[in-house]
Amino acid sequence: MSTVLTNQIIQKRLVEKFGDAVTNMEEPYGMFSFEVPKDLNLKVMEFLYDEPDLNFRFLTDVCAVHYPDQKGRELAVVYHLHNMVDNIRIRMKIFTDINEPDVFTATSLYQSANWQERETYDFYGVNFLGHPNLKRILNVDEMDYFPMRKEYPLEDRARLDKDDEMFGRGGSVV
Amino acid sequence: MDVREQIRETNKDFPGQIHPVPGGGIVVSKFDDIINWARSNSLWPLTFATSCCGIEMMSVASSKYDFSRFGFEVARASPRQADVIIIAGTIVNKMAPVLKRLYDQMPDPKYVIAMGACAISGGPFFYNTYSVVKGADHVIPVDVYIPGCPPRPEALLHALIALQEKIKSGFTREQIRGEKPQP
Numbered sequence A: 001m002s003t004v005l006t007n008q009i010i011q012k013r014l015v016e017k018f019g020d021a022v023t024n025m026e027e028p029y030g031m032f033s034f035e036v037p038k039d040l041n042l043k044v045m046e047f048l049y050d051e052p053d054l055n056f057r058f059l060t061d062v063c064a065v066h067y068p069d070q071k072g073r074e075l076a077v078v079y080h081l082h083n084m085v086d087n088i089r090i091r092m093k094i095f096t097d098i099n100e101p102d103v104f105t106a107t108s109l110y111q112s113a114n115w116q117e118r119e120t121y122d123f124y125g126v127n128f129l130g131h132p133n134l135k136r137i138l139n140v141d142e143m144d145y146f147p148m149r150k151e152y153p154l155e156d157r158a159r160l161d162k163d164d165e166m167f168g169r170g171g172s173v174v
Numbered sequence B: 001m002d003v004r005e006q007i008r009e010t011n012k013d014f015p016g017q018i019h020p021v022p023g024g025g026i027v028v029s030k031f032d033d034i035i036n037w038a039r040s041n042s043l044w045p046l047t048f049a050t051s052c053c054g055i056e057m058m059s060v061a062s063s064k065y066d067f068s069r070f071g072f073e074v075a076r077a078s079p080r081q082a083d084v085i086i087i088a089g090t091i092v093n094k095m096a097p098v099l100k101r102l103y104d105q106m107p108d109p110k111y112v113i114a115m116g117a118c119a120i121s122g123g124p125f126f127y128n129t130y131s132v133v134k135g136a137d138h139v140i141p142v143d144v145y146i147p148g149c150p151p152r153p154e155a156l157l158h159a160l161i162a163l164q165e166k167i168k169s170g171f172t173r174e175q176i177r178g179e180k181p182q183p
Helices: A007-021 A038-050 A113-124 B003-010 B031-040 B053-061 B096-105 B116-121 B153-169 B173-179
Strands: A023-026 A032-035 A058-066 A075-083 A088-096 A102-104 A127-129 B017-021 B024-028 B084-088 B111-115 B144-146
Touching: A007 A023, A007 A032, A007 A038, A007 A088, A038 A075, A038 A088, A038 A102, A058 A113, A088 A102, A113 A127, B003 B153, B031 B153, B053 B084, B053 B111, B053 B116, B053 B153, B084 B096, B084 B116, B111 B116, B111 B153, B111 B173, B116 B144, B144 B153
Parallel strands: A032 A088, A102 A127, B084 B111, B111 B144
Antiparallel strands: A023 A032, A058 A075, A075 A088, B017 B024
């Protein structure tokens, strides 16, 4: 390709292909971010992977975020994709209900998604459908909850020097 | 006199009394004391470090501090050849079974030193986390605790010498336990 890949081109190509399904497009600190419906995550990633001018062949990061206040879309799964040729990174977000945290796995596209999705499952309980080996990776196997969800307090409630409110978990000082 | 000084004074010389006979003398002593004396002067530590205290432990092993001077001759990479395990770092829930297993694999007599705040109580940072064991003594019995985050190399040397005094006096956890009938 002769033209240099920019955020505008990526945005244009995505909207051409997926139309209104791509939402919440923004550019925090110059990094193009967008949201897609959770059923479309694989289709969008495949498109970004396969198209020769987009060529996002490297999955830098998979992680989740818990937003307890957003009813019906409490869990966000965030993918960071990297185009190694043009050195451009983008961020793709999907949101899911915490009671139904089923998301398609990206392991068929990106090998590195294997352990990153296991980690995301370990800490947030996102159930990656089709993952070859979805079990805990860092915590003990006997753990029966997902510790990074915000209903679990970060600190001892008796401690006043570290308020849970600073960590987005509601004020512990009552 | 300070208790520690008292202990050091009693353990200063080879255990036993000299019984003078014509042309020389005979040392009269107890086997237990001689064995403890011998053991205390040859303690091989296990190479085991789970976080930053391990760096201080390596410093103590290297030439500037050099715990070989006190009989901690070589750090062994196998628990089957080690006498003392220095728990240098945080023990997380996932590490706890491994630590127990290492301890079980060490041959008797074996001794344990808990080095630093994490090994004593879970640590200044992570003590209240879902993943951290709040003190290695929840998993295995500990003979000597060293406070600090991390402790100075001198503090570790002090603890190692304290362990030697404890062995000579017969007060380690294993020695105390050995006197009672085993279940």
